[in-house]
Amino acid sequence: MKFFFIFFIFLFSLLIQSCYSDNTILRRQSLKDGDVIFSEGKRFAFGFFSLGNSKLRYVGIWYAQVSEQTVVWVANRDHPINDTSGLIKFSTRGNLCVYASGNGTEPIWSTDVIDMIQEPALVAKLTDLGNLVLLDPVTGKSFWESFNHPTNTLLPFMKLGFTRQNGVDRIMTSWRSPGDPGSGNITYRIERRGFPQMMMYKGLTLWWRTGSWTGQRWSGVPEMTNKFIFNISFVSNPDEVSITYGVFDASVITRMVLNETGTLQRFRWNGRDKKWIGFWSAPEDKCDIYNHCGFNGYCDPTSTDKFECSCLPGYEPKTPRDWFLRDASDGCTRIKAASICNGKEGFAKLKRVKIPNTSAVNVDMNITLKECEQRCLKNCSCVAYASAYHESENGAKGCLTWHGNMLDTRTYLSSGQDFYLRVDKSELVRWNGNGSSGKMRLFLILISLLAVVMLLMISLFCFIRKRRQFKRLRKAPSSFAPCSFDLEDSFILEELEDKSRTRELPLFELSTIAAATNNFAFQNKLGAGGFGPVYKGVLQNGMEIAVKRLSKSSGQGMEEFKNEVKLISKLQHRNLVRILGCCVEFEEKMLVYEYLPNKSLDYFIFNDEHRVELDWPKRMGIIRGIARGILYLHQDSRLRIIHRDLKASNVLLDNEMIPKIADFGLARIFGGNQIEGSTNRVVGTYGYMSPEYAMDGQFSIKSDVYSFGVLILEIITGKKNSAFYEESLNLVKHIWDRWEKGEAIEIIDKLMSEDTYDVSEVMKCLHIGLLCVQENASDRPDMSSVVFMLGHNAIDLPSPKHPAFTAGRRRNVKTGGSSDNWPSGETGSTINDVTLTDVQGR
Structure with missing residues (x-):
């Protein structure tokens, strides 16, 4: 009997272990922390896990065949468990639930299937695709699956989008941070209004969109041309709008991740090197950012005039002065002299574009592109048209028409689709050459021939110069x-x-x-x-x-x-x-x-998560280090150098958080006692430019002092100067208002623990920052004085005067100089009196 009892216990323990080595959880079983189930082919695992050094426990799915832990789905992402007492089991109603402890009555997470049938044979099964499914093993009917509730990862054969039958809208949501899988503020979803497209949001702000479906790919994702890896299925009908990315080769391990910074990335596992290889990401450049060029503008990243924004044919900048300053946010408006409903207009063809936002377009999939053109001409409110599917097997198909402002258009070098804009006759000649006279064509031909001849002459000249230079260089090592x-x-x-x-x-x-x-x-x-x-x-x-x-x-x-x-x-x-x-x-x-491992200063001070790492001693060390670096440039080096582009992103940090000033591409060298100069080409970053430089092209060592002052204020507050604060023009104005009211202490970064800093020392640095950003350059201290003030506590600092860019800058009409008060009997402009020939923001 003793032997039989021991044998029975042994068999029972094997049976219990088999429950957790299988790929299912039965209705009467539970999974405690430490137990794991694997998919049938051992590709994925399901159970409890922690991230990094955190003790918080989550329930989720991860790759079992990948050496580094890669989590692809999290159940209780917003409700972690503080210890290892968690339990996974079925509720009496048949939902799979996660409990914070074995004795818990209320689950912290549940599949929450409302019409669950009381089927005792119900099981939870983990498939080799990474999908956790609640199903009836007899009939195979599915009641719930993790694929319908994505987190931040899209696996092969997962759907994104909406199906009317079950009312499920599958949306990706980023993690809060790499160490926190909680629901972040970045989402990625299919927009069903108008003509479907994928959209990424930062909170409520539209950040990036894929463009519409062209028949084979998204118009704004030209890289979707590899038919040897992915089998893409797009469905758009009254019952379903969805997209699925399958893989032809089941051995390929790939995933798409929506990260917390607002970037969508595709990775492939490299088994030889044991690491994930990124092979695609979006958004990638300025033109990918949603509505970068405003209403009725379009973005061309290959533009030769160093500004990527232009107005669509038939439109002109709404605020020309802003466009001159490389700011297209105000967009474009219809050219006043143009008429588009007089029977004499046509369509300008814009090639290789991501067509504008299709959320509000009119769609007709049953007419041809030529019929689409005629329909648009007959409707005076129609401003543009394009084909819906321009890469279908039978050529262009369907009709999209726009009837208002157009948003988020961009061009590509070798992809995109054709877009047709309604313009008057004169604009049509300029863009297409349609309707131009024989003389105009002849003129264009002659200009082209002349350009070819000039190009040949220049090429010949360059060839001769190259040969001479090459002979000289051959003598070099x-x-x-x-x-x-x-x-x-x-x-x-x-x-x-x-x-x-x-x-x-x-x-x-x-x-x-x-x-x-x-x-x-x-x-x-x-x-x-x-x-x-x-x-x-x-x-x-x-x-x-x-x-x-x-x-x-x-x-x-x-x-x-x-x-x-x-x-x-x-x-x-x-x-x-x-x-x-x-x-x-x-x-x-x-x-x-x-190589400096801690990246740049803006990586820390403008990000809540990273800024916590900067206590006051570190911030003070960074301020003093930057000051010493500028002093060296202005006074102690062999050359007197004005940097002209001091800003948070141009201050790098080494592994000890020692600041290093970088990017000297815009710097100017002065000789002897020269300390100032002027230019007609203002370059730099708005928000850090001194007023005399931004407005009049006058720069000096005091220009760098102004930029340093802005840096001090940003380091103390953790906020950007270029943003708006409580109806203030910028951060400097916001701080000045508080300073005058005696409330400056309130602007100190709340992420700094009060027990890590001396308020008087922080306020002294704030005082120095305000001295550096005074409007008149002569009032600002030089860097030797700044370094002295930063290094000594028991000193009396002068009271700062009104800082720059906190109100309209006034000019003395007689002298051309700036003045705080208009001279008697004189008048003048109160807003930026710009006299520049070229302005280039970076």
């Missing part, structure tokens, strides 16, 4: 000679060789940089700025580097490149970023810097 170079490169190389020979600046070969950055792989990309993208790399000796790669569509160019090389190679200071070398080869122009 082989490590300095590029495989191919253009005329402009030859002049740069001449300067760089001199620097390299004097050990000022090493030259890197392109092959070395490509190997270090994994051929400029997406996962190595650190970010992008006015210069172009920045990549992390590792040299063969193990040294980490950051590589700035000049983009062809960069807002900066060769002058800025040469300027940065010339300047930063001569500068050595603890608080300036250190350049290691550069590369000029083929059409590539790159700068190689030391």
